Amino acid sequence: MFYFVLFNFVAKIYLIMNLTLKIWRQANKNAKGEMKEYQISGIEPDMSFLEMMDILNEDLIKKDIEPIAFDHDCREGICGMCSLFINGRPHGPDDRITTCQLHMRKFKDGDTIYIEPWRAKAFPVIKDLVVDRSAFDRIIQSGGYVNVNTSGNTIDANAIPIPKLDADKAFEAATCIGCGACVAACKNASAMLFTSAKISQLDLLPQGKVESKNRAEKMIAQMDKEGFGNCTNTGACEAECPKGISLSNIARMNRIYADALVSND
Numbered sequence: 253m254f255y256f257v258l259f260n261f262v263a264k265i266y267l268i269m270n271l272t273l274k275i276w277r278q279a280n281k282n283a284k285g286e287m288k289e290y291q292i293s294g295i296e297p298d299m300s301f302l303e304m305m306d307i308l309n310e311d312l313i314k315k316d317i318e319p320i321a322f323d324h325d326c327r328e329g330i331c332g333m334c335s336l337f338i339n340g341r342p343h344g345p346d347d348r349i350t351t352c353q354l355h356m357r358k359f360k361d362g363d364t365i366y367i368e369p370w371r372a373k374a375f376p377v378i379k380d381l382v383v384d385r386s387a388f389d390r391i392i393q394s395g396g397y398v399n400v401n402t403s404g405n406t407i408d409a410n411a412i413p414i415p416k417l418d419a420d421k422a423f424e425a426a427t428c429i430g431c432g433a434c435v436a437a438c439k440n441a442s443a444m445l446f447t448s449a450k451i452s453q454l455d456l457l458p459q460g461k462v463e464s465k466n467r468a469e470k471m472i473a474q475m476d477k478e479g480f481g482n483c484t485n486t487g488a489c490e491a492e493c494p495k496g497i498s499l500s501n502i503a504r505m506n507r508i509y510a511d512a513l514v515s516n517d
């Protein structure tokens with residue numbers, strides 16, 4: 253037991269990291285931002301990336317420097333709030349995870365880490381690393397719902413049989429957490445992966461089919477209005493999505509939209 257504790261203690265000291273952080277600082281939406289350099293020491297490999305940011309902020313507060321604003325909430329990959337562009341990748345140098353699930357073991361002692369906000373016209377910076385992602389809310393508000401007749405004659409949802417494959421595909425689309433990494437990864441800042449996931453999760457179920465075409469038209473119109481770019485099929489969104497949302501959702505959305513345009517003619 254003694255040797256086990258001693259081994260862990262020595263290993264911990266050996267693995268402790270000192271890092272250089274280059275972080276985007278911007279006082280507010282209209283201010284000019286810039287990268288600022290910070291040194292941080294004593295970082296353990298088992299710490300999460302956001303814990304490392306907490307330690308940095310505690311240090312800055314002690315030095316009477318304004319702490320760095322960054323988004324977070326659940327810290328377990330569910331809410332989609334965390335949104336850091338780390339060393340050129342949304343959510344950092346690991347696959348299928350959110351920033352809050354990233355651990356410092358992905359870095360090594362002496363590394364320089366670049367930390368920036370999502371970069372997109374439709375996601376303006378509010379402060380430092382926090383961006384305004386309310387454009388996503390407006391896309392959902394424009395059509396990402398199902399109208400239900402509550403007259404008293406409504407069929408219980410559980411009474412409508414749904415093929416397992418459709419239920420699984422709808423569930424997969426519904427795992428989109430609205431983080432915006434797909435937009436940040438795309439050279440065109442396209443929101444097609446997000447919008448198509450929100451359309452697909454409803455369209456794959458019988459309850460969502462009724463408003464299918466209308467929904468696609470409204471949500472795509474809102475997406476364009478918000479200033480997101482077009483999809484040019486690079487696949488960067490799917491590669492960087494923490495939930496592995498498939499590009500096939502974009503193909504489905506395009507099919508529904510094309511159908512809607514033809515029916516309007």
Ligand code: SF4
Nearest residue numbers: 428429431432434493
């Ligand atoms: S599609 Fe993926 S990357 Fe885009 S918002 Fe949803 S979870 Fe985030």
Ligand code: FES
Nearest residue numbers: 325327332334352
């Ligand atoms: S803080 Fe909720 S997903 Fe990262």
